[in-house]
Amino acid sequence: MTPHANTHPGAIGRWRTLPSAGRRAAVSLIVMLLAWELIAHSPRLFGFEVPYLGVLPAPSAVIGEWVMLLGDAHYWGSWYLSFTRVFAGFISALLLGVPLGLWFAISPTMRNLFFPVFEMLRPVPPIAWVPAAIIFWPTQELSIISVIFLGAFYTITLNTYNGGRRVDLAIIQSARSMGASRSNIFRRIVLPGTLPSIVAGAAIGMGITWEVVVAAELISGGNGGGGGGLGLFMWDAYLAGNHEQILVGMLSIGLAGYFSSGLLRRFGGLLTPWLSRN
Incomplete structure (x- = not known):
């Protein structure tokens, strides 16, 4: 050289x-x-x-419409509203679903009393809760967030529960025989063993939240000001006969879900470095 x-x-x-x-x-x-x-x-x-x-419409036309929308405040306002709703619902589902799933896994009493009810409610689609959410919650914003919460909650809880149940009992019994306390067993054995399932459930749940937010915004009508989220953005495009904007909204949701789930998996890889592959 x-x-x-x-x-x-x-x-x-x-x-x-x-x-x-x-x-x-x-x-x-x-x-x-x-x-x-x-x-x-x-x-x-x-x-x-x-x-x-x-x-x-051709992808060239959709991309051209998308470029024009990049300078539209209404489009970015729709992005912002959908993102904040997804974030609020997902974080709420994570904060409640992970402890509940772990509780189901480690407590036979809790599992026998409440898991049948959980399993009965789990097959109900989140969208089926929209009418009840609109009636129950005082604002449309809370009703949308509650439906998004349900979309992620069952997946996160069930994955956490299954991960906790798969922790090897022989390891737990060995730790007990060496005098480990219940808190130490939970922190050093149960929780690390469940983390991969928690990460997987969170990534799947994040994808579901982006599916649910559109339907929730369409059915509940958004908040009526400053843009109603990407769901209403697509509905307004449909009423106007703008097919390019409909596809722009669909692609926006797809990109949001893809990158959100990808970031969760990347963060989960940092939490579980022992699972990394060369």
Whole structure:
């Protein structure tokens, strides 16, 4: 190598430095966008319209609409409202679901008394609680947050419970035989053994909250001022016949859920370094 050789990698070099999972994700995204663009232009390119999918606006039109919305305060206000609702509902579910799941796992009395009720209520979809939430809570904002809370609560609680039940009893009995107290067993054995399940439940629950917030905002009507969240943003786009904005709202929710769950998994990896893979 000469002293002045260029050591900066080009586009091919940067592509090769990406993890294999990142390359696969990029390829799948590019293929999907190209197929979508071809389907959207199928009447002009092929002389016929692809059933159902052919009525979708092309991704180039959606991206153009999205770029225009980046300077729209109403769009970012919708983002802000949905994000704050998701954050409030998810944190509430985490703070209540993790202790309850651990309590179910370590206490036979608690499990026998209350777990059947939990299992009976768990199959009820969060959206089914919207009418009751609107009646029960004094404000629409609280009703939306309560429905979001239910969306994450059952998943977090059940994953925590299952993780606690899978902790090896032989380890617990060995610790007891060596004089470990119940608090030490919980802090040093039960809680670390349950953490992977808590992280998995939290990541799944975060995805569910972004699904629920849209329906809750659509049904309850938002807060009526400054934008009603991404759910009402999409509904207003539908009423206006703006299909591009509908897809912008859908993609916004997808990105929000993807990155929120990814951040939770990354944080969970820091909490459980013994599970990291090379």
